[in-house]
Amino acid sequence: xxxVPRPDxxxxxxxxxxxxxxxxMIIMPTVALLANAFVDRQGSITLTNFADLATSxxxxxxxxxxxxxxxxxxxxxxxxxxxxxxxxxGIGNRKARTIIMTFCGVASNFSGVPLAFAFIAxxxxxxxxxxxxxxxxxxxxxxxxxxxxxxxxxxxxxLFFQVPIALTIxxxxxxxxxxECREAAEMLGASAWQYWRYVGLPVxxxxxxxxxxxxxxxxxxxxxxxxxxxxYAVNIVPILLYAQIRGDVLHNEQLGAALALCMVLVVALAxxxxxxxxxxxxxxxx
Amino acid sequence: xxxxxxxxxxxxxxxxGIYFLLPLISTAEFSLSIRRDGYSLDAYRSVFSDPExxxxxxxxxxxxxxxxxxxxxxxxxxxxxxxxxxxxxRPIVEFIVMLPLVVPPIVLVFGYLKLFSSSSVLPLTSTExxxxxxxxxxxxxxxxxxxxxxxxxxxxxxxxxxxxDAATILGASPITVIRLVILPNILFSVLSGAxxxxxxxxxxxxxxxxxxxxxxxxxxxxxxxxxxxxPAALAILSFAITWGAMGMIQLLARFAPQKxxx
Numbered sequence: 001x002x003x004v005p006r007p008d009x010x011x012x013x014x015x016x017x018x019x020x021x022x023x024x025m026i027i028m029p030t031v032a033l034l035a036n037a038f039v040d041r042q043g044s045i046t047l048t049n050f051a052d053l054a055t056s057x058x059x060x061x062x063x064x065x066x067x068x069x070x071x072x073x074x075x076x077x078x079x080x081x082x083x084x085x086x087x088x089x090g091i092g093n094r095k096a097r098t099i100i101m102t103f104c105g106v107a108s109n110f111s112g113v114p115l116a117f118a119f120i121a122x123x124x125x126x127x128x129x130x131x132x133x134x135x136x137x138x139x140x141x142x143x144x145x146x147x148x149x150x151x152x153x154x155x156x157x158x159l160f161f162q163v164p165i166a167l168t169i170x171x172x173x174x175x176x177x178x179x180e181c182r183e184a185a186e187m188l189g190a191s192a193w194q195y196w197r198y199v200g201l202p203v204x205x206x207x208x209x210x211x212x213x214x215x216x217x218x219x220x221x222x223x224x225x226x227x228x229x230x231x232y233a234v235n236i237v238p239i240l241l242y243a244q245i246r247g248d249v250l251h252n253e254q255l256g257a258a259l260a261l262c263m264v265l266v267v268a269l270a271x272x273x274x275x276x277x278x279x280x281x282x283x284x285x286x
Numbered sequence: 287x288x289x290x291x292x293x294x295x296x297x298x299x300x301x302x303g304i305y306f307l308l309p310l311i312s313t314a315e316f317s318l319s320i321r322r323d324g325y326s327l328d329a330y331r332s333v334f335s336d337p338e339x340x341x342x343x344x345x346x347x348x349x350x351x352x353x354x355x356x357x358x359x360x361x362x363x364x365x366x367x368x369x370x371x372x373x374x375x376r377p378i379v380e381f382i383v384m385l386p387l388v389v390p391p392i393v394l395v396f397g398y399l400k401l402f403s404s405s406s407v408l409p410l411t412s413t414e415x416x417x418x419x420x421x422x423x424x425x426x427x428x429x430x431x432x433x434x435x436x437x438x439x440x441x442x443x444x445x446x447x448x449x450x451d452a453a454t455i456l457g458a459s460p461i462t463v464i465r466l467v468i469l470p471n472i473l474f475s476v477l478s479g480a481x482x483x484x485x486x487x488x489x490x491x492x493x494x495x496x497x498x499x500x501x502x503x504x505x506x507x508x509x510x511x512x513x514x515x516x517p518a519a520l521a522i523l524s525f526a527i528t529w530g531a532m533g534m535i536q537l538l539a540r541f542a543p544q545k546x547x548x
Contacts, residue, residue, distance in 0.1 A: 010460035011371045014363030021360055022382045025423050029397020030389055036400060083302055086295040098536075105532040107306060109482070110525055113491050113506045117521035118309040121316035126514075128312035160309065163302075221390025224491040228507055238392050245396050245496055257400075260393045268388045275384075 030264070036257035049258035058240065058250075058259060065220055065237040066266075068151065072158040073215035079159070080166020081208055087167070088174040101171065104164035111161045116228035119157045123148050149230040157229060158219055165218065166211050173207040173281060210277030217270035221263065237263050310525065317518035329515040333523070338505060346494075346502035349418070350487040353425040354480045357433050360426065362476065365437045366468055370447060383434040386427050395424060395496045417497050424493045429483040436482075440475025441468075478535040485531035489524050 040046045053059070087100055122129050125142060133139040147153055177200060185195045223238035232239060241263065244256040318325040320332075333339055368375050386394070398420055402410035410416035446468060453463045469476070494501035506524070510517040 008371060011367040014367045014460070014464075015372065015375070018360050018364035018379075019382075021423070021426070022385075025427050026382065026385050026389065026394070029394055029401050032401045033393065033397050079302075082298060086298055102532060102536055103306065105535070106525075106529050109485050109532065110528045112489055113503060113510065114489055114521040114524040117506075117510055117517040118313040118525070120510075121518045121521070122309045122312035126316075128315055129308060160306070217387070221392065223390075223392055224503070224507075227491070228510055238390065241392055241396065242492070242496075245392075245399065256396070260396050264389055264393055267390060271384065271388050 033257045033260050036254055037261045039254060041252075041254065049252075049254045050262075052252070052255050053258055053262060057235070061235045061237045061240045062262070062266075064151070064235055068154055068158070068234075068236060069216045069219040071155050072162045072219050073212050075155070076159055076162030076215045077166045077170075077208055077211040079163050080211065081170055081204070083163065084167050084170040084174050088171060101168070104168050107164040108161050108168060111222070112224035113228040115157065115160060116225050119148060119153070119160070119229065123153065123156065149233045151234065154226055154229060154234060157225060162215050162219070166215060169211050169214070170204070170207055173204060177203060204281075206277045206281035210274045210281060213270045213273035213277065217267045217274065220270065221267050313518045313521050313525075317515060317522050320515040329519040333516050333519050342500055342502045342505035343488075345500055346488050346490075349421055349425065349499075349501065350484045352422045353429060353487055354483050356422060357426050357429055357483065358476060358480075361430070361433055361437050362469060362472075363464055365434060365441060366446065366464060369438075369441055370450060379434070383430050386430050391424070391428060391490075391492050392496070394427060395493045398424065399496065411497070417499060421493060421497050421499050421501075424497075425483070425487045425490065428490075428493075429479070429486065432482055433479040436475045436479030437472060440472030443475075444468075444471045474538045474541050478538045481531040481534045481538075485528045488527060 037049050038045055038047070040048060053062075087097060119127075121127050123141070123146075124130065125148075127148075130141050133141055148157070181199050181203070182195060185199050190198070221238060223242055226234060226236060227239055227242065230239075232243065237259065240250075241256065241259055244250050244259065248256075250256055250259075317329050318327065320326060320329045364379070368379055389397075399411060400406075402408055402416070402420060404412040410420045449467050449471065450463050453467045454460075458466070489503045489506060490501070491503035491507055493499075495504045495507070506517070506520050509520060
């Protein structure tokens, strides 16, 4: 006689709700959009929605989004790397380091609408920096072409959380750089520059690229800061999608679903790149 | 040349310090200069005398607490049982908790609006309570990646299996084990996940806005459109909240059990 093992009830009751939640709250909404993106208004299966994404407004939104994400990711990860090297190698004072890292924790979570307000109070038309530059130094930022509600302004604002995120990710990697490598390089007569050029940076490189991918994904899907800062002035994908959901500006619900799916696709590619690179980076760190 | 090289890192630190401190200083200054004749706290007074401020802040705080409580109930037992009983499920769980990073909040809420619309099987969006529940579920999803990470590393730091065996031999049921043995031991990890969730949820904008909830995030945005100095005061307040939450996490990290070498 076959004995059926008694099910482990407590373990099942503890685990199953999570999978139900994930199915209903993460998988099903995404699948609903997926199903929506592949049908036309009459409900028959079609690919036209994806072809329609090539209209100039939507295509431009993707290009602008990619440019902003790439610019802030590049600047964020390289500035973050530089600062992480300085903080990790240069600053012996533990207290100063703790303060910097705590601030990074705060700044990387200080985003959304309040961040936009802070930058309006700083670099807006009446912001402190704008006014001081104009009255004390005679430099008119806005006459010189700067606008907070534009590409450059949005980039400047995004760096406020992109750089701290990069710093937070890279700090452990720099701390775990094997000390033996540096000693070995010095024994062989390498200068500090040669050490970083041929040993340090190649080891850190996957971490830097991984951070780049994560920062890209982080900004590509973000909306609150951009919306509060620019309204609809900068045409980026999340704002276009927001307008579509609120008022059907594309006049085509299925097109909105296709737009959302393409956004997920881009973010998914970036996150995958991040995960692959993180796995690579961890090979060096035990 | 040598001194220049030595000064370069310090110069970089100073420049970075200016970039990060200027917005805070400017916002604080701006929030105090509502009057022409000098600094005053009038902007803060105006914020605190607005009943909508308290109503929306209270609403978001309740939503945040619900998110945390339900998040604990959902994630802690799952993480515990997956570690102890179903280790083969681990890769699947790790994949699921990454998904909220891949599907941006705006796409997630777009899906909710389609899935739970008034014409669907489960018309959550057509009632107040339903929309509130949906918002809590949305926030639970948003916080899943780091909440799971916090709980999982907390469980890794304690020897969950030995603790469970010891408690079970003494006659404890699995629920008692989780409630009285596991949870207190990973309390600091759970709390640091909770504070991070609170900081993120309290001023969240997209989900609350698209589900038309009277939340703090949408209130802040509305004030920003209509007024000049009050938004700066609100930005300072929400920076203080974020700082407070992060400070608590730092503090908790000192008390948390350190990882054992085994």
